Amino acid sequence: MTPGAATTATTHAYGEASYWDQRYSNDQGAFDWYQKYQSLSPLFDLYLRRHHRLLLVGCGNSALGENMVDDGYQDIVNIDISSVVIEAMQKKYSDKPGLKYVKMDVRDMRSFESRSFDAVIDKGTLDSLMCGQNATENATMMLQEIGRVLKDKGVYILITYGDPSYRLYLLKDVELWTVKIHVIERVEKSPGQKTWEVTSPLPLNEDGNPVSGTLGANPEVHYIYVCTKDDSQRPSQRMHTDEARNEQ
Numbered sequence: 001m002t003p004g005a006a007t008t009a010t011t012h013a014y015g016e017a018s019y020w021d022q023r024y025s026n027d028q029g030a031f032d033w034y035q036k037y038q039s040l041s042p043l044f045d046l047y048l049r050r051h052h053r054l055l056l057v058g059c060g061n062s063a064l065g066e067n068m069v070d071d072g073y074q075d076i077v078n079i080d081i082s083s084v085v086i087e088a089m090q091k092k093y094s095d096k097p098g099l100k101y102v103k104m105d106v107r108d109m110r111s112f113e114s115r116s117f118d119a120v121i122d123k124g125t126l127d128s129l130m131c132g133q134n135a136t137e138n139a140t141m142m143l144q145e146i147g148r149v150l151k152d153k154g155v156y157i158l159i160t161y162g163d164p165s166y167r168l169y170l171l172k173d174v175e176l177w178t179v180k181i182h183v184i185e186r187v188e189k190s191p192g193q194k195t196w197e198v199t200s201p202l203p204l205n206e207d208g209n210p211v212s213g214t215l216g217a218n219p220e221v222h223y224i225y226v227c228t229k230d231d232s233q234r235p236s237q238r239m240h241t242d243e244a245r246n247e248q
């Protein structure tokens, strides 16, 4: 992860609530990891509708929710494991009815009903868990919970520094969705440069990986995985569908 990354000690700490509580106590200004709403909005326009019920996981003190509500989104629930940041955000946005802030661990969202969100947006939160201890186990719990709270055909939009060799296997393990991959320039690495069109997904092989050579070596990009939940892919669902077909 870029801002403040590097040593093993800090890397492990990204997975801990205490690290984030301390960080948010010391640093109260708004901060957006990786990308801001302005650069993401064309992609959101492709997959989201203004009336959708949205869940922002690991919202931190990002301005993303505020910017989205200002741009017409009507119903955004934000969660974070840090009580410090959630209390601050509840105070800051008490006048914005479209924005709710709830302290919650993304690995255990039992107070949300299954199939209750049209989309889940994650900017940097799976990355945090992947930097902590028991990374794969925690990431799997998180992805299963996200899959559970999404409606059928709902989308999980994951904005990450993790390239497909580090993220696709995790996403595929959950087997709930079809995955498209978009890329966007890292603002800090290539200011003003535009090689990639965020609204055009990368061409993928049959195995779901980007066609080789598309990205080149060490591309200065963030990856955006758009995972569309597809209940018809579930084995039990497929069995019902096959049975129904056989009965016809």
Ligand SMILES: C[S@@+](CC[C@H](N)C(=O)[O-])C[C@H]1O[C@@H](n2cnc3c(N)ncnc32)[C@H](O)[C@@H]1O
Binding pocket: 001, 014, 015, 016, 020, 031, 032, 033, 034, 057, 058, 059, 060, 061, 062, 079, 080, 081, 082, 085, 104, 105, 106, 107, 122, 123, 124, 125, 128, 129
């Ligand atoms: C890298 S920051 C990203 C913040 C924000 N999404 C952004 O884009 O600026 C990761 C956030 O995930 C939160 N987080 C870490 N583990 C979490 C968990 N298990 N459940 C919910 N939030 C978590 C942290 O408190 C932190 O706010």
